[in-house]
Amino acid sequence: MNPEPMRRAIALSETARGTTSPNPPVGAVILDARGEFAGEGVTQPPGGPHAEVMALRQAGEKALGGTAYVTLEPCVHHGRTPPCAQALLDAGVSAVYYAVPDPNPVAAGGAKTLEAAGVETHEGLLREDVERGPLRAWLHYARTGRPHVTWKYASTLDGRVAAADGTSRWISSPESRAEVHGIRATLDAIVVGRGTVLADDPALTARAADGSLLPRQPLRVVVGTGEIPAGARVLDGSAETVHVRSHDPGEVLALLTGRGAVDVLLEGGPRLAGAFAAAKRIDRILAYLAPALLGSGPVALGDAGVATITGMHRWAVEGVTMSGSDVRVSATPVH
Amino acid sequence: MNPEPMRRAIALSETARGTTSPNPPVGAVILDARGEFAGEGVTQPPGGPHAEVMALRQAGEKALGGTAYVTLEPCVHHGRTPPCAQALLDAGVSAVYYAVPDPNPVAAGGAKTLEAAGVETHEGLLREDVERGPLRAWLHYARTGRPHVTWKYASTLDGRVAAADGTSRWISSPESRAEVHGIRATLDAIVVGRGTVLADDPALTARAADGSLLPRQPLRVVVGTGEIPAGARVLDGSAETVHVRSHDPGEVLALLTGRGAVDVLLEGGPRLAGAFAAAKRIDRILAYLAPALLGSGPVALGDAGVATITGMHRWAVEGVTMSGSDVRVSATPVH
Numbered sequence: 001m002n003p004e005p006m007r008r009a010i011a012l013s014e015t016a017r018g019t020t021s022p023n024p025p026v027g028a029v030i031l032d033a034r035g036e037f038a039g040e041g042v043t044q045p046p047g048g049p050h051a052e053v054m055a056l057r058q059a060g061e062k063a064l065g066g067t068a069y070v071t072l073e074p075c076v077h078h079g080r081t082p083p084c085a086q087a088l089l090d091a092g093v094s095a096v097y098y099a100v101p102d103p104n105p106v107a108a109g110g111a112k113t114l115e116a117a118g119v120e121t122h123e124g125l126l127r128e129d130v131e132r133g134p135l136r137a138w139l140h141y142a143r144t145g146r147p148h149v150t151w152k153y154a155s156t157l158d159g160r161v162a163a164a165d166g167t168s169r170w171i172s173s174p175e176s177r178a179e180v181h182g183i184r185a186t187l188d189a190i191v192v193g194r195g196t197v198l199a200d201d202p203a204l205t206a207r208a209a210d211g212s213l214l215p216r217q218p219l220r221v222v223v224g225t226g227e228i229p230a231g232a233r234v235l236d237g238s239a240e241t242v243h244v245r246s247h248d249p250g251e252v253l254a255l256l257t258g259r260g261a262v263d264v265l266l267e268g269g270p271r272l273a274g275a276f277a278a279a280k281r282i283d284r285i286l287a288y289l290a291p292a293l294l295g296s297g298p299v300a301l302g303d304a305g306v307a308t309i310t311g312m313h314r315w316a317v318e319g320v321t322m323s324g325s326d327v328r329v330s331a332t333p334v335h
Numbered sequence: 336m337n338p339e340p341m342r343r344a345i346a347l348s349e350t351a352r353g354t355t356s357p358n359p360p361v362g363a364v365i366l367d368a369r370g371e372f373a374g375e376g377v378t379q380p381p382g383g384p385h386a387e388v389m390a391l392r393q394a395g396e397k398a399l400g401g402t403a404y405v406t407l408e409p410c411v412h413h414g415r416t417p418p419c420a421q422a423l424l425d426a427g428v429s430a431v432y433y434a435v436p437d438p439n440p441v442a443a444g445g446a447k448t449l450e451a452a453g454v455e456t457h458e459g460l461l462r463e464d465v466e467r468g469p470l471r472a473w474l475h476y477a478r479t480g481r482p483h484v485t486w487k488y489a490s491t492l493d494g495r496v497a498a499a500d501g502t503s504r505w506i507s508s509p510e511s512r513a514e515v516h517g518i519r520a521t522l523d524a525i526v527v528g529r530g531t532v533l534a535d536d537p538a539l540t541a542r543a544a545d546g547s548l549l550p551r552q553p554l555r556v557v558v559g560t561g562e563i564p565a566g567a568r569v570l571d572g573s574a575e576t577v578h579v580r581s582h583d584p585g586e587v588l589a590l591l592t593g594r595g596a597v598d599v600l601l602e603g604g605p606r607l608a609g610a611f612a613a614a615k616r617i618d619r620i621l622a623y624l625a626p627a628l629l630g631s632g633p634v635a636l637g638d639a640g641v642a643t644i645t646g647m648h649r650w651a652v653e654g655v656t657m658s659g660s661d662v663r664v665s666a667t668p669v670h
Contacts, residue, residue, distance in 0.1 A: 156647070157622055157664065158636035159494015167644035274630045287492055289624075291650035291666045295609045295639030301493035304630030309502035312491070315626035320655055320662050327655050327664055329492065331626045 005029040005069040006099060006126045008040065013051070013071050013134040016042040017186040018216055021262040024138040026051040026072045030058075030093070033065035046260070050075065052084040056091045064092040071130045073102040073123070074110035085110040088119070095120040099130040103142045132318075137263035140283055147188070147256050147264040151273055152180065152286040153300040154326070160294040161268070166199055175324030176288040181206050183286075185214040188261035191252060193272035194224025203233040204267070213238055219261065223252055223272055247272065249279040270302035277313060278305035285315060285331040288323060340364040340404040341434060341461045343375065348386070348406050348469040351377040352521040353551055356597040359473040361386040361407045365393075365428070368400035381595070385410065387419040391426045399427040406465045408437040408458070409445035420445040423454070430455040434465040438477045467653075472598035475618055482523070482591045482599040486608055487515065487621040488635040489661070495629035496603070501534055510659030511623040516541050518621075520549040523596035526587060527569075528607035529559025538568040539602070548573055554596065558587055558607055582607065584614040605637035612648060613640035620650060620666040623658060 006029070013027030020026075020043045028051035032038040039062070041054020049057075052074055056063055068074075074084040074096065088096060096114055101123055111121040131139060137148035154172035155161050162168035170177065184190060185206035192204065206214040217239035222228055225245050234241045242259075244252050256264055266276055276282050287300075306312060315331040322328065341364070348362030355361075355378045363386035367373040374397070376389020384392075387409055391398055403409075409419040409431065423431060431449055436458055446456040466474060472483035489507035490496050497503035505512065519525060520541035527539065541549040552574035557563055560580050569576045577594075579587050591599055601611055611617050622635075641647060650666040657663065 155494065157620060157650070157666065159490065159634055163641060163644045163647065165643045169644060171644070171647070277628050277630060285492060285626075285628075289664070291620075291652045291664070293612050293620075293636055293639055293648040293650065294641050295612060295636045296641060299494055299634060301628055301630045304628055306498060306629050306631060308500045309498045309504065309506070312498065312506070313628040315492070315628065317626045317657065317660065317662060320657065322652065322655065325652065327652055327662070329624070329626070329662055331492065 001122075001125070003126055005031060006071070006097060009069045009071050010099075010126065010129055010134060012040055012042045017134055018188065018218070018263070019045050021138075021188045022046070022141070022260040024072055025134050026070060027134070028052045028055040028071070029069045030055045030063050031067045031069075032059070032062040033094070035067075038062035038066055047080050050081055050084050053081070053087050056087055059091070065094050067095040067097065068093050069125070070096065070098045072100050072135060073098045074114070075102065076109045076113050083110070085113045088114065089117050093119060095122070097122045097125045099125055099127045100135055100139065103139060141262040145257065146253050146281070147261045148283045149253070149264050149266050149276065149281055150284040150286050151266045151276065151282045152183075153268060153273070154288040154290065155300045156290050156292040156294050158293050158295060159299045160297040161270070161300050162199075162297045163294055164296040168200065171290045171292065172288045173290065173324030173326045176326045176328070178209055179323055181208070181214065184218055184265065185216050187218045187263050187265050189219040189221050189256055189259075189264045191221040191223060191264060191266045191272070193269045194222055194226055194228065195271060196267070196269040197222055197228055197232050197234055199269070201233050203236065203238065205238050218265070219259065221252070221256070223247060247275050249276045249281040253281060270298055270300060273300065274302035274304045277301060278303070280333070283333065285329070287329045287331075289327040289329060291325060291327070336457075336460070338461055340366060341406070341432060344404045344406050345434075345461065345464055345469060347375055347377045352469055353523065353553070353598070354380050356473075356523045357381070357476070357595040359407055360469050361405060362469070363387045363390040363406070364404045365390045365398050366402045366404075367394070367397040368429070370402070373397035373401055382415050384416055385419050388416070388422050391422055394426070400429050402430040402432065403428050404460070405431065405433045407435050407470060408433045409449070410437065411444045411448050418445070420448045423449065424452050428454060430457070432457045432460045434460055434462045435470055435474070438474060476597040480592065481588050481616070482596045483618045484588070484599050484601050484611065484616055485619045485621050486601045486611065486617045487518075488603060488608070489623040489625065490635045491625050491627040491629050493628050493630065494634045495632040496605070496635050497534075497632045498629055499631040501632075503535065506625045506627065507623045508625065508659030508661045511661045511663070513544055514658055516543070516549070519553055519600065520551050522553045522598050522600050524554040524556050524591055524599045526556040526558060526599060526601045526607070528604045529557055529561055529563065530606060531602070531604040532557055532563055532567050532569055534604070536568050538571065538573065540573050553600070554594065556587070556591070558582060582610050584611045584616040588616060605633055605635060608635065609637035609639045612636060613638070615668070618668065620664070622664045622666075624662040624664065626660060626662070
């Protein structure tokens with residue numbers, strides 16, 4: 001069993017991140033009966049064809065007797081598009097490898113449908129790569145009905161996000177800042193507190209190294225009861241901005257769900273991050289720790305409802321790598 | 336050229352750490368003329384023989400025409416012991432590999448003396464391993480006249496060293512705590528602020544997993560103008576304790592130098608660490624970052640004299656590894 005076509009499907013699906021919500025960014029590769037490449041595709045924006053259909057279109061008659069590699073179990077329900085399991089049957093595919101079973105009770109059953117029609121199906125090829133990678137946010141959304149929230153912050157080793165006078169440009173390395181712009185371009189929404197808008201006046205756009213806007217921009221969400229100053233960069237029109245007049249994470253996430261957001265980045269400040277942490281609504285921490293000391297100034301996380309050490313929120317390190325001169329830590333909650 | 340004997344000399348020297356100050360913990364290995372093992376040794380406590388002499392004693396006549404591997408350039412000065420370069424000449428060694436040249440102007444010249452007598456000398460074998468490892472603190476001391484200070488702390492990812500009510504047991508993993516006890520046993524002194532004694536009542540001893548005292552105990556140094564409570568664990572007699580009635584890092588380090596301390600661990604609290612950081616008297620950061628969030632409570636580093644972002648103290652990450660469930664970051668200052 002050759003994992004390479006699935007690797008290709010995963011790489012393809014990465015290119016669709018941020019364009020498919022609330023649908024999953026899926027990748028598909030079709031090999032012909034002799035095992036030669038026949039076609040590939042990714043999920044199109046909502047209302048457009050799914051990955052399997054795109055790959056089958058390219059493969060044409062070569063799909064007959066061939067093998068499909070799909071990052072997610074093919075769907076069987078009629079939504080805005082016809083079910084993909086049926087499209088694979090119609091094309092005469094003889095085997096289907098899929099990485100992750102569909103957690104959605106309405107869509108699930110694709111494998112059963114295919115098996116019943118005599119197609120060989122294999123679940124779990126590179127499953128972890130897909131679950132931790134391109135489908136992570138969507139799988140969380142499918143399971144919980146809530147967007148997946150990554151809390152990203154950049155601090156010094158001693159936990160400061162700005163100096164005593166509020167200045168913070170720049171604590172993290174150029175590589176880390178460029179990476180965050182790349183991540184923003186794959187997301188549905190960026191959430192910040194109004195305090196961050198007042199303090200830093202961030203644009204919250206995804207920009208290239210030369211400052212130009214990347215093709216895709218996430219929704220900008222400012223949380224807080226007070227007004228956003230008229231001249232604030234988040235109101236510059238370069239991307240859509242929503243103002244949520246509540247600090248309640250539940251209300252913020254409900255609004256985001258209503259707008260089809262699946263993959264959300266929480267960028268600050270300490271008060272808002274504390275509220276999300278207290279509500280257990282952070283699904284991943286992405287920390288850029290600069291090897292630097294400040295000794296004073298605001299910290300990354302404000303009150304999270306923890307009074308004593310036994311109430312400490314425990315997480316597990318998922319990965320530690322360097323990002324330029326910074327230490328990049330990714331962590332997930334321990335339940 | 337075979338690095339293995341030098342690797343063995345380095346491993347030997349590690350065993351002498353914490354027993355030789357203010358002398359360097361050196362390791363030596365002697366091979367005979369055919370390249371077979373002949374003898375090995377480490378620096379004995381002050382007043383005792385140096386590593387080369389210990390290795391030559393074991394090698395006996397086998398040293399004739401042999402090769403010596405030493406982590407530090409052999410000394411030429413008469414201190415409390417005769418010079419090692421002369422001992423190597425007397426034994427008839429024909430070649431000497433040493434990792435690091437002696438930075439001490441009084442002791443230096445060993446290689447020159449050996450070369451003048453017809454012994455082949457080679458500098459720099461595994462030099463970086465020795466400079467970053469067993470001789471790190473001593474080389475710093477030889478260059479600056481001050482002890483090498485490692486600031487060690489354990490914090491949550493959001494930079495807290497205790498919860499809002501002051502409780503802190505335990506933020507770091509059992510593996511990290513065991514490692515710190517092992518490190519303490521190789522050091523000359525541990526320094527804490529009086530506030531830490533009042534808040535946590537630490538014993539500051541090096542203990543095994545079962546709580547028993549390890550054979551070697553560093554000097555315990557409590558910094559602060561007020562009294563140490565009579566029942567404090569640092570006064571339990573299990574190791575020597577000194578009370579320095581000053582927060583000035585210069586005064587603390589001068590006292591330590593006067594007591595022959597070369598390798599010092601600064602363990603807190605925030606105020607004392609801030610004073611050392613402000614005075615640029617921290618030579619290494621050793622941070623154990625637990626994947627946990629508190630959102631309130633004291634932070635690792637207090638005021639370090641930084642008012643704005645351009646004054647931020649910049650460091651460089653030297654290594655990032657896991658320690659149990661924690662992220663262990665080692666960093667050195669950027670000058």
